[in-house]
Amino acid sequence: MDLDLTNEQNILKATARNFFKRECPLSRMKELKEDKLGHDPELWRKMAELGWMGVMIEEEYGGIGGSFLELAIILEAMGEVCYTGPYFSTVVLGGLSVLSAGSEEQKSQILPKLATGELVLAMALAEPGTWYGIPDMKTVAIVEKDSYIINGTKLFVENGHIADYILCAARTDNEKGLTLFLLKGQSPGTECNLLKTLGYDKQCQVVFDHVRVDKTSVIGRRGQARPLLEDLQEKAAAAKCMEMIGVMQAAFNTTVAYAKEREQFGRPIGSFQAVQHHCANMVTEVDGARFLTYQAAWRIAEGFPATREVAMAKAWTSKAAQKVTALAHQIHGAVAFCEEHDLHLYYRKAKAAEVAFGDTRYHFEKLARQLGL
Amino acid sequence: MEFRFSKEEEAFRKEVEDFLNKELPPDWPEKSMHWPGGYGSIETKDEERLRIIKRFRSKLAEKGWLTIAWPKEYGGEAHSYMEQAIFDERVSYYRAPGMGIAIGIAGPTILMFGTEENKRDWIPRIAAGEIEMWLGYSEPNAGSDLASLKTSAVEDGDEYVINGQKVWSTIAHLADYAWLVARTDPSAPRHKGVSFFIVDNKSPGVTIRPLINIVGVHSFNEVFFDNVRVPKRNLIGRENLGFYYLMTALDFERLMVGIGGFKRVFEQFLGYVKEARRDGRPLGKDPRVRFRLAEIATKIEVAYMFFWRTAEMLDKGLVPNVESSVLKLTTTELSRDFADAAMEILGPYGLLETDSKWVPFRGLAPRGYLDCISATIGAGTSEIQRNIIAMRGLGLPRK
Numbered sequence: 172m173d174l175d176l177t178n179e180q181n182i183l184k185a186t187a188r189n190f191f192k193r194e195c196p197l198s199r200m201k202e203l204k205e206d207k208l209g210h211d212p213e214l215w216r217k218m219a220e221l222g223w224m225g226v227m228i229e230e231e232y233g234g235i236g237g238s239f240l241e242l243a244i245i246l247e248a249m250g251e252v253c254y255t256g257p258y259f260s261t262v263v264l265g266g267l268s269v270l271s272a273g274s275e276e277q278k279s280q281i282l283p284k285l286a287t288g289e290l291v292l293a294m295a296l297a298e299p300g301t302w303y304g305i306p307d308m309k310t311v312a313i314v315e316k317d318s319y320i321i322n323g324t325k326l327f328v329e330n331g332h333i334a335d336y337i338l339c340a341a342r343t344d345n346e347k348g349l350t351l352f353l354l355k356g357q358s359p360g361t362e363c364n365l366l367k368t369l370g371y372d373k374q375c376q377v378v379f380d381h382v383r384v385d386k387t388s389v390i391g392r393r394g395q396a397r398p399l400l401e402d403l404q405e406k407a408a409a410a411k412c413m414e415m416i417g418v419m420q421a422a423f424n425t426t427v428a429y430a431k432e433r434e435q436f437g438r439p440i441g442s443f444q445a446v447q448h449h450c451a452n453m454v455t456e457v458d459g460a461r462f463l464t465y466q467a468a469w470r471i472a473e474g475f476p477a478t479r480e481v482a483m484a485k486a487w488t489s490k491a492a493q494k495v496t497a498l499a500h501q502i503h504g505a506v507a508f509c510e511e512h513d514l515h516l517y518y519r520k521a522k523a524a525e526v527a528f529g530d531t532r533y534h535f536e537k538l539a540r541q542l543g544l
Numbered sequence: 545m546e547f548r549f550s551k552e553e554e555a556f557r558k559e560v561e562d563f564l565n566k567e568l569p570p571d572w573p574e575k576s577m578h579w580p581g582g583y584g585s586i587e588t589k590d591e592e593r594l595r596i597i598k599r600f601r602s603k604l605a606e607k608g609w610l611t612i613a614w615p616k617e618y619g620g621e622a623h624s625y626m627e628q629a630i631f632d633e634r635v636s637y638y639r640a641p642g643m644g645i646a647i648g649i650a651g652p653t654i655l656m657f658g659t660e661e662n663k664r665d666w667i668p669r670i671a672a673g674e675i676e677m678w679l680g681y682s683e684p685n686a687g688s689d690l691a692s693l694k695t696s697a698v699e700d701g702d703e704y705v706i707n708g709q710k711v712w713s714t715i716a717h718l719a720d721y722a723w724l725v726a727r728t729d730p731s732a733p734r735h736k737g738v739s740f741f742i743v744d745n746k747s748p749g750v751t752i753r754p755l756i757n758i759v760g761v762h763s764f765n766e767v768f769f770d771n772v773r774v775p776k777r778n779l780i781g782r783e784n785l786g787f788y789y790l791m792t793a794l795d796f797e798r799l800m801v802g803i804g805g806f807k808r809v810f811e812q813f814l815g816y817v818k819e820a821r822r823d824g825r826p827l828g829k830d831p832r833v834r835f836r837l838a839e840i841a842t843k844i845e846v847a848y849m850f851f852w853r854t855a856e857m858l859d860k861g862l863v864p865n866v867e868s869s870v871l872k873l874t875t876t877e878l879s880r881d882f883a884d885a886a887m888e889i890l891g892p893y894g895l896l897e898t899d900s901k902w903v904p905f906r907g908l909a910p911r912g913y914l915d916c917i918s919a920t921i922g923a924g925t926s927e928i929q930r931n932i933i934a935m936r937g938l939g940l941p942r943k
Contacts (some may be wrong), residue, residue: 172546172547172548172549172553172626172852172855172856173545173546173856174545174849174852174853174856174862175545175856176545177545180545185847198832240545309635316818363851366879383899426937427939430940431939431940431941438941439940439941441934441940441941442559442940442941442942442943444927446940447930447934447935447940448927448931448934449936449938450933450938451869451929451930451931451933451934451938452930454870454933454937454938455870455873455874458850458866458867458870458898459846459850459870459874462846462849462850462853463842463845463846463849465545465547466849468545469547470547479861482838483842483845486838486839486842487842487846533837534838535834535835535842536834536835536838538838538842539828539834539838542814542837542838542841543818544812544817544818544828544829544833544834544837
């Protein structure tokens with residue numbers, strides 16, 4: 172057992188932390204919330220230079236060939252500054268799909284450009300009325316000669332508005348199985364509308380109206396996308412947990428520092444037992460979430476089955492992030508209940524991350540199945 | 545990062561398992577009526593059970609594992625904290641008796657702080673499993689605030705004379721000696737005037753009175769000391785350093801949370817739920833039941849994480865201030881939550897006690913529901929643990 176990062180991983184963590192603190196402070200994230208792109212292309216370029224887009228991409232495709240743990244460390248650092256941008260949808264959702272199921276041609280087409288930061292990817296799964304997991308879909312792809320014609324409406328397509336490619340799951344003809352397509356972001360017939368959300372992220376509704384794609388744009392095998400997507404969702408859930416760990420840790424650190432310094436009744440509020448116990452409960456949640464999440468990430472990195480561990484991590488971390496950010500607000504009191512203050516960014520981020528890739532109830536149900544119930 | 549045991553650790557774990565399979569009756573874990581985390585459901589009356597425990601202890605001593613954490617020169621095996629943790633986890637998973645006060649607390653403290661005479665007097669007998677002790681800490685007016693203890697030890701010739709009262713003295717009536725903390729300098733600051741003594745239960749002036757706990761078990765006692773004369777050589781280490789010893793010796797206790805018991809009892813309960821039906825439907829298909837059990841499974845996993853982390857930090861020479869208190873806090877709160885979940889899931893059947901005709905899960909749930917009250921109180925309440933985490937761990941100010 173060794174629950175510490177390796178030296179190299181610690182260096183990556185420190186580098187990522189310093190980078191995001193310097194290049195992407197919370198104040199910048201607030202400026203970007205009204206921005207059309209929703210992110211800072213200059214920051215994106217710098218991240219690419221550091222090799223972070225290609226963290227899990229093999230060297231032959233221009234990446235650095237790291238493991239899921241290295242990706243996890245970068246995501247944790249992003250969480251600490253509530254980073255908003257296309258990293259998750261591009262590197263985690265799009266990148267991992269192409270890496271695990273893409274054809275040689277698709278890999279050569281996507282991965283090198285992804286690694287250099289030239290591409291933004293988005294993933295289109297959910298539809299109006301669907302809940303968590305990989306739902307049954309109404310979006311359908313009909314064969315027409317060498318093409319598919321795609322029709323349907325997708326929701327919660329993060330960064331769909333700026334995506335160079337959208338990975339879209341659909342039924343093919345009348346088959347029950349799902350197929351994953353790699354679509355050009357602005358293909359004729361695609362209409363993208365931003366959805367305003369509590370999370371300050373760029374969620375979109377994307378309508379595909381007779382969008383024509385080449386048959387070669389299928390990722391993996393026709394009708395066989397479900398296991399691929401389920402595997403992706405598992406990794407994405409673990410990755411989201413890592414982001415939440417960062418969010419929670421930062422909100423917690425800020426809060427403990429504030430409790431030591433803020434005075435009422437002539438003494439620091441952190442000397443009051445009521446506040447101390449809140450803090451003790453917070454650190455229990457944060458550290459518990461961290462260990463569960465790192466365990467899940469480690470298992471994914473090692474290629475071990477991780478369904479049970481990811482379900483535990485996502486169930487626990489989602490709830491923990493709510494509790495910790497809510498207590499952070501309680502301890503800060505009124506001062507943080509204004510837009511100018513940064514704390515609500517963590518609170519928002521935690522909520523958005525909770526519902527991404529399944530909430531606590533969803534993952535406890537997954538876990539119950541793992542327990543043989 | 546490595547979330548698994550090394551090859552050596554795996555081999556050691558297997559060795560421990562083989563030993564437990566050989567030396568305990570096969571149905572032992574299924575018969576245990578101890579609720580994980582609780583202090584009050586330890587069986588003390590069943591003669592057959594006590595006999596098996598005694599035999600098991602002597603086998604442990606033979607194997608050298610009774611003193612698994614001790615240094616080699618005192619008959620120990622000098623295992624790493626991680627190996628001790630693996631040992632504790634397996635032993636508690638098999639619901640085997642824990643190591644007790646003499647082996648777990650008194651021995652290591654004497655080894656670390658005792659005089660040569662102390663070591664000669666006590667170490668061989670403790671290491672052989674010949675004597676058992678009870679923990680003489682709490683008093684009627686010194687619970688969470690242990691430093692306010694009043695039991696006094698006054699020097700008189702070659703002896704100390706002890707007067708006072710201890711309470712919540714677990715199995716004092718079955719043990720041989722008190723591992724006692726008493727005030728030796730009433731004029732010194734509270735933390736600087738107490739010392740450790742070993743006092744023979746048979747000394748004139750010692751009166752042990754049973755306290756029947758809410759489970760109905762005689763686990764606790766009150767013990768009165770009325771001019772009890774103790775030889776000076778029974779003072780452990782130096783006078784007035786008792787609190788210092790107490791705080792330093794905490795490391796030995798940090799891993800003693802009976803972690804494996806939670807996993808075992810959970811597995812047993814899960815087994816019951818998978819078989820049971822309610823209103824014609826499998827109990828395990830109820831969404832609320834599924835949620836609660838998944839939640840408990842996750843809490844057990846979190847507790848395990850803090851358990852391994854504490855052991856690992858101790859091996860790395862780090863001080864697990866936050867982690868070990870969080871370990872105590874999460875396991876004991878889990879003790880309560882698990883009991884609560886079990887009772888909720890069993891509904892009216894959860895009220896039935898062991899001998900009732902329709903009792904599910906051998907009546908462990910109602911016993912746990914009562915005993916779990918003690919979990920978050922004994923050995924430092926949850927509130928005290930949170931104080932420690934906040935002040936020692938997070939550096940929040942005292943005033």
